[in-house]
Structures are given as structure tokens and as C-alpha cells.
Amino acid sequence: MWSTVFPYLLSGISVGGQYALIAIGYTMVYGILRLINFAHGDVFMVSGILMVYLVASGIPLYVSIPLVLVLTAFIGFLIERVAYKPLRSAPRMSVMISAIGVSYTLQNLVLYITGGLNQIYPTIPWISNSVTIFGATTKMVTIITPFLTILLVFALVFLINKTKIGMAMRAVSKDFETSQLMGIKINSVISTTFVIGSFLAGVGSMLYFTNYTTVIQTSGAMPGLKAFVAAVFGGIGSIPGAVVGAFIIGIMENIIKGLDVILFKAGMIAKPLGLATFSDAFTFALLIIILVVKPTGLFGEKTTDKV
Secondary structure, rough: HHHHHHHHHHHHHHHHHHHHHHHHHHHHHHHHHHHOOOOHHHHHHHHHHHHHHHOOOEEEEEEEHHHHHHHHHHHHHHHHHHHHHHOOOOOOHHHHHHHHHHHHHHHHHHHHHHHOOEOOOOOOOOOEEEEOOOOOEEEEOOOOOHHHEEEEOOHHHHHHHHOOHOOOOOOHHHOOHHHHHHHOOOOHHHHHHHHHHHHHHHHHHHHHHHHHOOOOOOOOOHHHHHHHHHHHOOOOOOOOHHHHHHHHHHHHHHHHHHHHHHHOOOOOOOOOOHHHHHHHHHHHHHHHHHHOOOOOOOOOOOOOOOO
């Protein structure tokens, strides 16, 4: 039984780590701007496309990898400055519509460049190698993803709690207007938030597309939505909550994908029931349940409106 469940559990932990790196971007932006950056999943996808084209143009991997991360962070910065900064004092609905507009712009730009054809993600040495652990064969990326995710989360928490820019982020997230009056450079703080979130999405993109090697213009849509659900599940605005939510969703999603095999090998069913079909539906059903039972999420704090 364990030998059947373990490969799905391992894969779920890996995917959960990749969702976590995307979810952190959602939760950081929401924590400061109270904005859901719907274009964040597409930044993740664009990072994958950048890697494909940089390697295809003959740039070595040891140059392409850091360059992709820098360009992805710059795209996040550019999106904030062009699409969100001019709407700082606009109604929240206007900013949300702008975010959706950026999402579709990125998708259509990639569609124009690629012609809608599947792009094959380049093989990254070592992390693409196969490895056997407790009888289960998987890629090295599956093993390193959770460790790398936790390491990056600790680095981020250190930055937020122990550095000047982190202190500014915490102040802005608590009270936007007062922080501005106290002399905090709001625009710099917000841009830094987008840069960090996009950088982590770039790392997540490399890990994700090493496992799922095809990149198209819609490749960021479903991972982006699931990462958003993870952020809401954990309590949007809470970085630890986003990470925990992402790991839970990744594990449950992969267990459901393998449920037919698990139940069949355990002798509980005579033939496959097609339960893998519901792996995506589970994520969104979970979102509904969380919003009904605990709208603030697992680690979310109740907010009170100032009068």
C-alpha cells in the first residue's frame, strides 16, 4: 500500500512547493495593496517562455537561468509601474480590471510570438536526472523542490522581519496612508514587493516546467489559479499560510490523481472509476468550503474597518 501511495505523495509535495512559490506573490501583493494580481500566473508562464527562447538562441544555461530570473523580476516591476501605479487612487474594481487586462495581454503576446505551438522546455542538468527513492523513480527536481521552497521562504521571512525594506513592507501592509505620512517611499516598497513575487514565480517556473516540459500561452492559468486558492486557503496576506495551503493542495491533488490506482491495488474497487478527473475540481471545491467555513483562511486575521 505504502509503495503505491508514496510516489503520488512525493509528487504532491513537489507540486505543492511550486504552487507555494507562486502563492507567495499573490499573498505579498494582497498584503500591501489589497489587490489580487491576476496576471501573476502569466508572469510564471512568461518566465518559462523566456527560458525556451534564450536557450534556443544559443545562450548557455548557466547564463540563461540567472538572466530569466532577472527578466522575470523586471517584468513584475514593469507591470506594477505601467498597469497598477497610475491607478493607485482609483476604485479597487478598476485595478482588478487592469490586472485581468494585463493577464490577457501577456497571453496574447505569447500566442503571437509562438503561433500557439507547444514549446519544449530545455533540459536543466542534474535536476532533470532520474532518481530512485524508497522504490519510487522520479526526477531530482521532485526531491529538491520542497527543500528549496522552504529555504526561500525562510530567506523571505528574514528579509521581512530583519531588514529596513521588510519593516517598510510590514508598515505599509498595516496602514498604507499613515506609512506614507511617516515618509516611507510607498512606490519603492510596492515595486520591491512585485519584484520579489515575480522572482519567486520565476524560480517556481523552472521547477514546474522541468517536470511538465510543455509551455504554451495558457500554461500559467491553472497553476496560477491553484496558487491563488492556496493563498486564500492559508489566509491571504499570510506567507506561512500560503505555503501550508500550497503543500496541502499539491498533496491532495496528486493523491486524487492516483486514487483509482491506490484503491484498485488495495482491492477496494474492481475497475478504475475515473476519479482523477476531479483533481482540479477538488481544489476549487476546497476554496468554496474554506470561504463558507472560515473566510479568513487557516492563518488569516480578522480585519476591522476603520470608521
